[in-house]
Amino acid sequence: MAEPILIAKNISKQFPGVRALDDVDIDLMQGEVHALVGENGAGKSTLVKIFGGMYRPNSGSLFISGREVHFYEPLQSQVAGISVITQEFDLVPQLTVAENIYLGREPVLPIRLIDWKKINQRSTQILNELGMNISPTQRVEYLSVADKQMVEIAKALSRDFRVMIMDEPTATLNAAEVERLFKIIAKLRKRNVAILYVSHRLGEVFRIADRVTVLRDGKKVGTRAVKSLVEKDVITMMLGRELEEREVERIVSGVEQTEAVSVTDLNLQGTLDQVSFSLNYGEVLGCAGLIGSGRSELVRILFGITAGWEGEICVNNQPVQLKNPGEALKQGIFMLTDDRKTEGIFPDLSVLENVLINKVKTKTVWLGKLFIAQSTERNKYKEIQNYLSIQAHSPAQIISTLSGGNQQKVIFGRALVSQSKILLLNEPTRGVDVGTKMEIRELIRQLAHDGHAVLVSSSDIPELVKVSDRCLVLSKGRIIGILEGEKLSEDNIIACAVGHNRIGVGS
Amino acid sequence: MKRTSRSLGQTTGVKHISKGIRFLQLFENLGVPMLLVIILIIIAFIAPRFFIRTNLTNLLINSSILAVTGYGMTLALAREGLDLSVGSVQAFTACISASLLGVTNIPLTIIGTLLVGLLIGIINGLLISKLRVPPFVTTLGMMSIVRGAALLYTKGESVLITGHENYARLNSGRILGVPVPLIIALGTLAILYVMLRHTPFGRHICAVGGNESAAVATGLRIDRITIAVYGIVGMTAALSGVMLSAQLMIVDGTLGVGLELKAIAIAVLGGTSLSGGSGNLPGTLISALLLSTIGSALNILKVPAYYQYLTTGLLLIFALGLDTLRRILVNKIALRR
Numbered sequence: 013m014a015e016p017i018l019i020a021k022n023i024s025k026q027f028p029g030v031r032a033l034d035d036v037d038i039d040l041m042q043g044e045v046h047a048l049v050g051e052n053g054a055g056k057s058t059l060v061k062i063f064g065g066m067y068r069p070n071s072g073s074l075f076i077s078g079r080e081v082h083f084y085e086p087l088q089s090q091v092a093g094i095s096v097i098t099q100e101f102d103l104v105p106q107l108t109v110a111e112n113i114y115l116g117r118e119p120v121l122p123i124r125l126i127d128w129k130k131i132n133q134r135s136t137q138i139l140n141e142l143g144m145n146i147s148p149t150q151r152v153e154y155l156s157v158a159d160k161q162m163v164e165i166a167k168a169l170s171r172d173f174r175v176m177i178m179d180e181p182t183a184t185l186n187a188a189e190v191e192r193l194f195k196i197i198a199k200l201r202k203r204n205v206a207i208l209y210v211s212h213r214l215g216e217v218f219r220i221a222d223r224v225t226v227l228r229d230g231k232k233v234g235t236r237a238v239k240s241l242v243e244k245d246v247i248t249m250m251l252g253r254e255l256e257e258r259e260v261e262r263i264v265s266g267v268e269q270t271e272a273v274s275v276t277d278l279n280l281q282g283t284l285d286q287v288s289f290s291l292n293y294g295e296v297l298g299c300a301g302l303i304g305s306g307r308s309e310l311v312r313i314l315f316g317i318t319a320g321w322e323g324e325i326c327v328n329n330q331p332v333q334l335k336n337p338g339e340a341l342k343q344g345i346f347m348l349t350d351d352r353k354t355e356g357i358f359p360d361l362s363v364l365e366n367v368l369i370n371k372v373k374t375k376t377v378w379l380g381k382l383f384i385a386q387s388t389e390r391n392k393y394k395e396i397q398n399y400l401s402i403q404a405h406s407p408a409q410i411i412s413t414l415s416g417g418n419q420q421k422v423i424f425g426r427a428l429v430s431q432s433k434i435l436l437l438n439e440p441t442r443g444v445d446v447g448t449k450m451e452i453r454e455l456i457r458q459l460a461h462d463g464h465a466v467l468v469s470s471s472d473i474p475e476l477v478k479v480s481d482r483c484l485v486l487s488k489g490r491i492i493g494i495l496e497g498e499k500l501s502e503d504n505i506i507a508c509a510v511g512h513n514r515i516g517v518g519s
Numbered sequence: 520m521k522r523t524s525r526s527l528g529q530t531t532g533v534k535h536i537s538k539g540i541r542f543l544q545l546f547e548n549l550g551v552p553m554l555l556v557i558i559l560i561i562i563a564f565i566a567p568r569f570f571i572r573t574n575l576t577n578l579l580i581n582s583s584i585l586a587v588t589g590y591g592m593t594l595a596l597a598r599e600g601l602d603l604s605v606g607s608v609q610a611f612t613a614c615i616s617a618s619l620l621g622v623t624n625i626p627l628t629i630i631g632t633l634l635v636g637l638l639i640g641i642i643n644g645l646l647i648s649k650l651r652v653p654p655f656v657t658t659l660g661m662m663s664i665v666r667g668a669a670l671l672y673t674k675g676e677s678v679l680i681t682g683h684e685n686y687a688r689l690n691s692g693r694i695l696g697v698p699v700p701l702i703i704a705l706g707t708l709a710i711l712y713v714m715l716r717h718t719p720f721g722r723h724i725c726a727v728g729g730n731e732s733a734a735v736a737t738g739l740r741i742d743r744i745t746i747a748v749y750g751i752v753g754m755t756a757a758l759s760g761v762m763l764s765a766q767l768m769i770v771d772g773t774l775g776v777g778l779e780l781k782a783i784a785i786a787v788l789g790g791t792s793l794s795g796g797s798g799n800l801p802g803t804l805i806s807a808l809l810l811s812t813i814g815s816a817l818n819i820l821k822v823p824a825y826y827q828y829l830t831t832g833l834l835l836i837f838a839l840g841l842d843t844l845r846r847i848l849v850n851k852i853a854l855r856r
Binding site for chain 2: 086
């Protein structure tokens with residue numbers, strides 16, 4: 013490793029009421045992958061935004077190649093050679109790939125017209141370098157998330173840059189896409205680019221990073237060489253204490269296990285094939301499967317979003333049609349979406365309003381249905397807040413100011429308020445920090461213990477092993493196995509999930 | 520292990536995408552012209568008198584005047600905005616051109632009138648970009664202000680343009696057999712099309728309209744682009760004012776009522792999305808022809824003129840419905856759910 017390219021010294025950033033960053037130092041070397049980790053709210057995003065020129069620090073200084081720089085707007089950060097790739101892509105969906113790559117720097121002919129030949133040629137060259145075979149004249153809106161990310165990287169490659177900052181780049185990618193990204197990171201490293209890799213996923217950090225800096229509550233805990241650490245050390249640094257890696261308690265349910273949902277010979281054109289299983293009250297049923305296995309469609313059918321299926325679905329031993337989510341809710345079915353930001357929360361409403369959006373069933377007279385009774389609501393909220401241990405300083409707090417984990421708990425609160433007994437949980441701990449993950453898993457067990465029927469659909473296989481009593485494994489629309497007891501292990505789930513096409517499997 | 524099964528899924532996905540995209544693009548390019556042809560065929564059966572020469576000339580002139588305003592609206596929509604003041608601006612500038620003709624020659628009259636439109640547009644743009652007043656509110660206010668100005672300027676009376684036969688030729692003249700208004704509409708189309716599709720400025724309009732924060736992050740000068748866009752919208756409205764005054768040769772402050780709605784309708788029907796980021800200028804021209812054709816056919820069938828409001832409204836809603844449908848399809852394709 014050569015010399016540091018980017019040095020940040022004593023960076024502090026104050027927001028009204030919060031000290032987001034407190035005297036943080038960090039330095040990036042040429043050709044190094046430097047991971048930045050910390051729980052939600054630790055200050056990672058703030059630091060990224062300071063590097064990107066979106067925020068200005070209250071104090072502290074930035075040096076690039078030994079020279080001090082000040083960023084007043086994003087453009088200055090780009091000119092200085094920093095490229096930031098965030099989760100919300102800075103792409104214009106209606107423009108083509110090439111136009112996006114060269115936005116604001118279009119090569120022009122002498123008469124100020126865009127030189128299409130040059131712009132498309134150059135873009136193709138960059139895309140080829142990245143191993144992408146998309147056309148530069150394709151409109152970005154038609155691309156998958158992973159491809160959009162590649163266009164972002166191509167955009168950075170098209171100009172001279174020395175530092176690339178990636179904010180949770182793998183959050184929405186599947187396994188193959190993650191591999192492709194890692195290959196590109198390796199290439200960039202060879203070119204002596206410094207990469208700041210911000211991630212929740214410690215597994216990735218240990219795979220690709222050289223050094224790791226841990227933030228906690230806006231302060232830097234330390235920077236270490238990854239080789240000298242194990243995952244547990246990093247978690248301890250992040251939490252400031254040792255994570256009690258206790259097994260989530262398997263509470264043997266006190267409730268008589270009666271059937272909540274039974275699915276018989278469920279078919280959906282091209283996605284599900286003769287799916288049959290049952291879900292009981294008082295149990296957590298896991299659901300595993302790769303993308304494209306029909307896992308998400310199965311849950312969407314049960315919540316009445318996807319129509320056009322054949323077969324029989326019984327809820328409480330009564331056959332049901334489930335034409336729309338409203339009907340599913342009436343049957344006592346609740347679904348937790350896997351896309352909290354766009355389908356889950358109402359970002360501008362308070363925590364209380366977000367909980368009560370599915371109206372409270374109270375025994376008030378008819379007028380009471382029109383007006384929201386403050387006291388009943390608040391009592392209900394207190395009850396729920398205690399049950400879920402939501403960390404909000406008041407029910408009137410705007411939900412988007414909470415951490416991801418707490419937002420998730422608020423949505424769980426919605427399920428409780430609606431008194432749904434059957435819970436369909438999609439990726440319940442996605443975008444949730446390590447500490448809260450544990451709490452949510454315990455909460456899921458608690459809900460089952462209290463008599464709910466819980467279906468957990470997750471791509472996080474260790475999580476399924478930890479929380480579920482039984483686990484369905486789907487592959488290509490079919491149930492390959494229902495694992496329980498001793499057999500419920502990570503290895504078995506993975507073997508089942510991919511077992512269907514063992515031929516040609518590389519490893 | 521996972522990679523194998525995934526890449527299998529992807530190949531089928533890609534195939535599906537290109538098919539979907541091809542269908543969408545075909546629909547975007549050919550939808551409105553096909554609709555126009557169908558309507559013309561129907562008219563041929565129920566109102567053959569539609570095809571007499573004077574009617575067709577009138578139709579082309581009316582569509583040309585409408586299309587010119589529509590171009591400006593298309594740009595405003597591409598910038599993810601809209602301009603409700605175009606009808607008032609058309610009336611005001613028509614009156615301005617009438618009185619300028621009294622004091623100066625025709626070229627200076629046209630230039631002066633366009634400058635007035637540009638100025639109003641720039642004020643719109645300044646309010647929208649610098650004061651952050653939403654385009655809807657800004658231009659709604661401007662619609663009322665300019666309408667008032669037009670009525671005050673003419674003291675509520677009609678102004679007759681007399682003794683300017685050359686000015687009337689802007690409307691009735693023909694070059695190589697093509698009516699002058701159509702030539703103006705086609706010429707404006709050519710200039711604006713090249714500007715929107717082939718210059719950095721035009722692409723930046725779409726970029727700002729498609730994803731403003733991305734445009735900011737790339738260092739585009741959002742405010743300048745916005746002001747320029749509304750300036751152009753004002754100019755196109757003024758140009759249509761000139762064309763209208765040459766057609767009528769008698770102007771007053773009540774011209775162009777409801778023009779904004781027609782302009783939005785033809786722009787959206789022509790394939791320009793209300794969500795910004797793209798503008799289909801040729802589509803706007805063809806939709807202007809479509810709207811005027813329907814109006815003219817209703818006229819010939821002796822359907823009261825009031826029904827034209829109905830058709831405009833219906834077309835607008837229909838076009839918006841199609842736009843939403845298109846967006847849903849795009850999302851489906853991109854998400855591959």
